[in-house]
Amino acid sequence: AMIRAKTAEITVSDLSMRVPEPPGCDEITQLARTANKTLARLEAAVEQQRQFASVVSHELRSPVAGLHTQLEEALLYPTDVDPTTTIRTALTTTERLQAIIDDLLVLARIRSAPPQTPEPIDLTTLVTEEITRHTHGTPVHTHTTPHLPVLGNKIQLIGVLNNLLVNAKRHAHTTVEITTTRTTDHAVLTVTDDGDGIAPHDRERVFQPFIRLNDGRRRDPGGTGLGLAICRAVITAHHGTVEIEDSPHGARFVVRLP
Template structure:
């Protein structure tokens, strides 16, 4: 079985066993099957009773007609039966001797020997004599007088139907009930699917809200029912979430803007102090303070960028040649670790140059922190997409932590050791920017080190 077929089987199994629609359909089908089996058994019992009663009435009518003819002298040695009557007729004396018989019963012993010996007046029972191939229904009347003496019994017997004789009835009934079960199952699956269409539509609209922003709302169906109440509650919840998110973004944005000016002023004053000609002993402390101020400025800029990304603030979209952008960012990097490049020209995407430059800068900074001896940067096309890879030869990212590195403020132990003052915002910002332009950023497998793969749709 191919992987695609196994996945399809697994998806259908999960839909049948774990979804509301599947479980309701399976339960309905099971209950319906049980009811239809009981109906089948009841129909078979009723059919058996009807066939038995029909044969019994046939034997009774035949015996009564023969007895009447015998008592009036119309029947003598040869017993004649009509085509619609029981074919097996016997006139039996009290000692069990067959005095006369129809053509089909000639040469056969009495059908109900034990009952004759008890001198019963009426026989109406099922019998399976050894002289016959199957069971029959026997009806007998004892006559006071007859041409064969007193106390003889006129017995008529009709063969009971066997399963082979009536095979069409159970097969036909089973087929009809199977078709009915299939229709019940299909109708349940179909109607539940139609009933869950508003839920699927709500799920799709909520997914769109998650992708495009909290300012969107789901469609409210005017059904005056549960779905309308649910969608109104969802919209009210989205409104509260949007308000809370806007307050948070405004706080981060305002705080970042307010902090930028005093940080810039402080940095400028520290630079002026360092420009003093004398080599004062406090200058090393000023240089350390400048590094801290620069780091604080980077944190504020990261928070401001996150605020813009969360708000989906639009930025100018233009054709960006990734090879040229990579060369520009490589020229601006510190160059502490040798960098190998393989940049395919003409790989163009539609995005904002500044934001994509920030993505590459964050990936390069991350690689420089963890690389041992080299970094490799690749730009290429792959199946209608632009692919940028940044690979270092460091210790790599454990597989279980590959998604955690894209969480805001999350830092792995090795990252803390190499850069204790980092914020853990570079990679989350890079992934946010990639997803805004319809792409992705992930950590892929590599023989050694960390391999970050950025994919964007080609322009």
Template sequence: MLTRLFPRSIRARLTTIATLVAAIVLSTTSILTLATAPDNLEGVVQSRVELAVRRVASEARTGELPKVLQTPPRVQLLQVISDDGRLVAASPALTDGPQMKPFPVPEPETVYTTELNMSRKGTEIGVHYLVMGMRVNTPNGPVTVYGASSLTDVDRALRWIFLLVFLGTPLILALVAGTTWAVVAFALRPVERIRKEMAEITGQDLSRRVSVPDTGDEITYLAATTNHTLDRLERSAETQRRFVADASHELRSPISALRAQLEVANAYPEEADWPSTCMRALSSAERLTSIIDELLLLAKLDAGAVPERRVVDMCRLAEDQVFRRAGARVPIHLDQCGTAPVFGSPVQLDRLLTNLLDNATRHAATRIDLTVAREADRVVVTVTDDGDGIAPHDRERVFERFMRLPEARAKDKGGSGLGLPLSREIAIAHRGTLVVVEHSPGARLVCVLPVHERPERP
């Protein structure tokens, strides 16, 4: 329900929040002002009048009361009246000024306060006064001292306060809302431009980029990050298109060969050498299976799939590889190693070694050297052959999918060009690296993996 009432637009949302905050602040300030300002303003006037009344009362007690009373600043009227109503003393302003009407003061030595509207002689315009009275005993009998001060300035100030509170507050809120709306709209203008440019970018054309404002703020970082993301998407889309094209080409060859063999055998069943045909068909099927398995494993690695992992000793995997390849065309010489623990997938790490050794076997002339060594916090696996080697400009190209150099195609037409790319992806998935390093004669591939440190027992 709250989400339905709250606006969805960021501009409307920020405007609403700013207006609500301003309303809370202004309302609190207005309430405090209305609650304290009248009393404070009248309190100042009351203090002045009370001080003047007490001064005159002190003079009356000692019998030193003059006939004409001098008024202090901002106290306009002073008068002293006896109990029988006789005017004992008064300020000059009472001669032709407003008529101060006495009010009863029952208790002596106590200041009483009231507010009266008094008019000047000959006019009917009343003036609002604060009047205070105090009854005291004098040598000539009890008298009452009255003092008055105009509340015109106080009333004027209160009118302005009420005007500002009840008219100014809505105007300020409207100004805050309008300013916030305009400022947020101006701030979000680059975002709207980026949105429109992003909406025009399609999967068929990822070469376009959004404009980057030179303000140096978060919008600039957003636009730059968007362009970096588009760069990665374009590279990924291009890689995917190339991958699909290469995969189609590599799969078409064994399928075409398999189909041709079966069609010829089916067309001339009496003349067909069925055992030989079956062997060739099985060979093509095995090549298809190998390509499909490597493609599936690459797809899983690209998708970030995490297989079951445990501690794997790379030395034991290397020994198993050498044992399985005993009697192969090219012998494999394994340097003696102790333990090289790595935390990872046994299947994937074994596949990494298989691909590296298969690649070396295809290119080696007489010898393959396999080394597994633990160096500080890493495990280094080195595979070296004595073949033709890899040219410096091709040392990164061999890790591209379906990339087969002319020398490799001439030596082995059954390769898929996925072995080394798959091996590098496996190394990266295990937080490692796989590179071709300088070596002569032949080629040397070095895989570095983080060593697994067993936690110390307490």
């Protein structure tokens, strides 16, 4: 009766409550423990969604407010404001909004869509094919191990590689290096640049949505700040990991896939 009464009190607005767990190991006790574990996971997921919604609102508010002000000034002071300049600036703002919304939709689909049937992919072949599309700008050197089979979504993994490669080329001083290797249980993709690197205390932060370090804002002021968050979401959905590890120089991104 106590478990039933406490369960009835729990709502989406307050998921912090837990049902009482009777002593012992009978079926009722096990059910109560399972229910509390489920509530804990649900509470964490709802809190994550609330924080994400708050961050998204903040990131969209600034460009929308700027766009509103530009258009309002053009109407209030038609003789003082150049309409062509206003339209050009407004167009740039809407393009940034569109880029943010597109990346948010990608992130939402990865996090919420049911998993698709994975296809066999040779990670080294995927890297080799995609590198041929990046012939301009900073040179990219590859060191690959043949035949690295993984299971997954090819389009999403190409997106991860492109995100990491574009990020590395943006921060590199002279070169980018990509390697593929194998361990006992994983295929490993490493993308390393010879830039200024990322401080240890920032290495986890940069995978959060809209987190952009000062150097990143300077080098790519039009970026959405969602690229690395999308990489993390894709690799997590593939039961792998992506981390920033120590490097003698620059930033070293390491992807491990089963």
